[in-house]
Amino acid sequence: MSASTMQPNLDHLAGLTGVRAGALTRWQETGWPHSRVEQWRFTRLTSVEKMDLRPASAAAAVGTAAISAELPENAVVLSFSNGVLDVAGIAALSDGVTASFLSENDTALAALAASVPASHPISDLSLAVMTSGLHLEIAGKVDMPIILAFTGDDNGVSSHPVVSIKLADGASAVLAEWHQSAVGLSAPLMAIEVGNKARLDYAKVQHDSAQSAHLAATGLTLGEGSVFEGFQISVGGQLARLETHITLLGENADCTLSAIYLGRASQHHDITTNMNHAKGHCLSNQIIRGVLDDSARGVFQGKVHVAPDAQKTDGQQMSRALLLSRKAEADAKPELEIYADDVLCAHGATVGELDETQLFYLTSRGIDRDTARGMLISAFLDDAIDSISHPALADMLRPVTTAWMTASNRSETGDK
Amino acid sequence: MAPLLEIRDLHASVGDTPILKGINLTINAGEIHAIMGPNGSGKSTMSYVLAGRDGYEVTGGDILMNGVSMLEMESDERALAGMFLAFQYPVELPGVGGMSFLRAAVNARRIEAGEDEIDQLEFVKLVRAKAKHLSINDDMLKRAVNVGFSGGEKKRYEILQMALLKPVFSVLDETDSGLDVDALKIVSDGVNFLRDPARSMLVITHYQRLLNHIVPDYVHILAGGKIRRTGGKELALEVEESGYVGIDDAA
Ligand SMILES: Nc1ncnc2c1ncn2[C@@H]1O[C@H](COP(=O)(O)OP(=O)(O)O)[C@@H](O)[C@H]1O
Numbered sequence: 053m054s055a056s057t058m059q060p061n062l063d064h065l066a067g068l069t070g071v072r073a074g075a076l077t078r079w080q081e082t083g084w085p086h087s088r089v090e091q092w093r094f095t096r097l098t099s100v101e102k103m104d105l106r107p108a109s110a111a112a113a114v115g116t117a118a119i120s121a122e123l124p125e126n127a128v129v130l131s132f133s134n135g136v137l138d139v140a141g142i143a144a145l146s147d148g149v150t151a152s153f154l155s156e157n158d159t160a161l162a163a164l165a166a167s168v169p170a171s172h173p174i175s176d177l178s179l180a181v182m183t184s185g186l187h188l189e190i191a192g193k194v195d196m197p198i199i200l201a202f203t204g205d206d207n208g209v210s211s212h213p214v215v216s217i218k219l220a221d222g223a224s225a226v227l228a229e230w231h232q233s234a235v236g237l238s239a240p241l242m243a244i245e246v247g248n249k250a251r252l253d254y255a256k257v258q259h260d261s262a263q264s265a266h267l268a269a270t271g272l273t274l275g276e277g278s279v280f281e282g283f284q285i286s287v288g289g290q291l292a293r294l295e296t297h298i299t300l301l302g303e304n305a306d307c308t309l310s311a312i313y314l315g316r317a318s319q320h321h322d323i324t325t326n327m328n329h330a331k332g333h334c335l336s337n338q339i340i341r342g343v344l345d346d347s348a349r350g351v352f353q354g355k356v357h358v359a360p361d362a363q364k365t366d367g368q369q370m371s372r373a374l375l376l377s378r379k380a381e382a383d384a385k386p387e388l389e390i391y392a393d394d395v396l397c398a399h400g401a402t403v404g405e406l407d408e409t410q411l412f413y414l415t416s417r418g419i420d421r422d423t424a425r426g427m428l429i430s431a432f433l434d435d436a437i438d439s440i441s442h443p444a445l446a447d448m449l450r451p452v453t454t455a456w457m458t459a460s461n462r463s464e465t466g467d468k
Numbered sequence: 469m470a471p472l473l474e475i476r477d478l479h480a481s482v483g484d485t486p487i488l489k490g491i492n493l494t495i496n497a498g499e500i501h502a503i504m505g506p507n508g509s510g511k512s513t514m515s516y517v518l519a520g521r522d523g524y525e526v527t528g529g530d531i532l533m534n535g536v537s538m539l540e541m542e543s544d545e546r547a548l549a550g551m552f553l554a555f556q557y558p559v560e561l562p563g564v565g566g567m568s569f570l571r572a573a574v575n576a577r578r579i580e581a582g583e584d585e586i587d588q589l590e591f592v593k594l595v596r597a598k599a600k601h602l603s604i605n606d607d608m609l610k611r612a613v614n615v616g617f618s619g620g621e622k623k624r625y626e627i628l629q630m631a632l633l634k635p636v637f638s639v640l641d642e643t644d645s646g647l648d649v650d651a652l653k654i655v656s657d658g659v660n661f662l663r664d665p666a667r668s669m670l671v672i673t674h675y676q677r678l679l680n681h682i683v684p685d686y687v688h689i690l691a692g693g694k695i696r697r698t699g700g701k702e703l704a705l706e707v708e709e710s711g712y713v714g715i716d717d718a719a
């Protein structure tokens with residue numbers, strides 16, 4: 053496929069230099085991954101390739117659309133509309149946070165390029181296009197939750213926001229990404245560096261419109277003794293892949309990355325994680341829960357890699373999917389690659405349905421079937437949601453699953 | 469006036485296997501009937517058929533409550549109409565909080581009756597008061613439904629639900645099995661407390677000893693999917709002594 057017919061149309065990027073030029077060259081050489089590529093076997097991008105897209109530009113950005121999140125009171129919101137940052141929000145950031153633009157910060161841009169998934173279609177494409185590039189440096193303890201809100205209304209554009217966040221040693225922050233956009237393709241690229249003994253509480257909600265594609269790539273590095281507690285919910289979009297690569301760079305890092313995907317109609321959700329234990333004595337824990345109705349499809353690919361000298365690694369991963377309809381489908385591909393000998397690693401993946409005996413017990417008490425189903429689905433998801441210890445983030449995430457279940461009951465159509 | 473519950477020539481199958489083969493039973497308001505019978509005779513099947521469990525297909529006959537057929541009603545509708553089943557094996561619901569479960573059940577009934585949902589504080593008080601009589605402590609109430617309960621605790625929790633829902637017609641399926649003497653007394657007292665001229669019960673049991681505590685008006689012997697004998701409470705003593713040998717053929 054030649055560069056000029058590849059989607060999106062990148063003709064305007066001819067003059068790039070540095071790491072972005074390199075990314076553009078790689079993208080033009082490889083383009084969208086073929087379905088024969090192992091990492092993309094379960095998630096095919098044919099529908100994205102066929103979209104007629106142009107990258108969003110500053111001129112296309114419209115005013116800030118509202119998001120339906122129940123935001124913490126003291127939050128500061130940085131808004132991206134059609135992939136373009138509204139710079140006005142930066143003024144509200146508190147003292148511990150320094151903002152700059154990646155287009156003017158070569159050091160930050162080079163660091164970002166080094167920590168995001170390498171030779172990855174979204175890393176390359178979004179780094180090259182970069183509809184907006186924001187860099188945040190966080191020092192000290194920042195209590196004010198930072199919310200990155202992504203909205204958009206132009207389904208002819210692809211949005212490529214690039215954000216890098218660096219927590220200095222000993223810093224702490226609360227960060228959330230809220231995606232509620234109707235652009236054709238959202239392809240956010242994030243790089244997060246958590247310094248030694250730093251702590252980041254993080255949440256991501258993918259709540260894009262039903263026709264959108266959402267392909268996210270996130271790179272995370274954790275320093276010695278740091279804590280990362282992350283949670284992702286994928287509920288919107290027609291096709292979504294949330295891909296996260298984590299490297300535990302220092303000893304005694306503690307990493308939780310849990311995820312929920314909720315699908316109906318013909319939605320496709322993909323949660324892909326790559327947990328790389330480079331140093332010993334680290335903990336990683338992943339709880340994945342999926343609920344699929346109608347002919348929705350869910351994919352979880354989770355690789356845990358333990359380097360030869362990462363002794364005393366504790367890496368846990370558990371994926372469970374609940375199918376509410378006979379046409380729904382879930383695939384799980386857990387992979388353990390362990391090169392150290394003194395480790396404690398476990399993974400598991402199950403796919404099941406609602407238990408008829410449990411449903412009967414509830415309905416025999418006069419509880420109607422929809423409510424009974426909702427109670428059992430909530431119970432199934434709470435396992436994962438209970439792993440969020442930051443109260444403001446938990447308060448933001450719970451209504452997302454509740455709203456999904458309410459809508460699920462409304463669309464209930466007899467026997468499936 | 470129609471009897472509170474009437475079972476007419478009831479035939480039912482599980483999958484392709486006929487289990488109930490023509491049951492006739494009339495229970496008037498205020499009466500307690502006991503059903504005894506050997507293992508596998510169809511007692512639990514009958515309780516599920518009455519409660520409207522999916523997969524327990526009625527192939528003939530009818531079940532009427534106050535003269536109205538229940539066959540077309542789903543299990544939740546039957547419960548709202550006043551039916552209650554105390555399960556032989558109460559079901560564990562991991563992640564479903566006990567209090568929210570009890571409240572959902574009580575509210576479903578109140579909404580059906582055109583009442584407002586129960587006030588949260590009032591509800592907690594109500595549950596605590598009823599739980600106390602059944603020796604159910606706060607720790608048990610806080611747990612997920614039936615999760616981590618002993619066999620006896622599960623049975624008492626069934627009676628707690630019965631006390632909160634005040635059913636018109638209750639089926640108690642081997643509520644006595646696995647109970648020690650003290651627990652049997654607690655459960656029986658709980659059941660007797662709910663005895664009332666307007667309510668009826670069908671008590672399924674394996675052992676005559678329960679019927680010393682919950683004294684039935686009639687005892688029926690179920691074997692091979694049919695009621696083979698009916699008598700007063702002395703019939704329970706008789707089968708306990710001589711067993712069910714020959715009862716199948718007696719019909
Ligand atoms: N789900 C089922 N599928 C097939 N057969 C069943 C099922 N449940 C019960 N049965 C059969 O129905 C008969 C009656 O069982 P049950 O009603 O449990 O007896 P009881 O409660 O009197 O011990 C037994 O032969 C049993 O094997």
Ligand SMILES: [Mg+2]
Nearest residue numbers: 511512513556
């Ligand atoms: Mg039984």
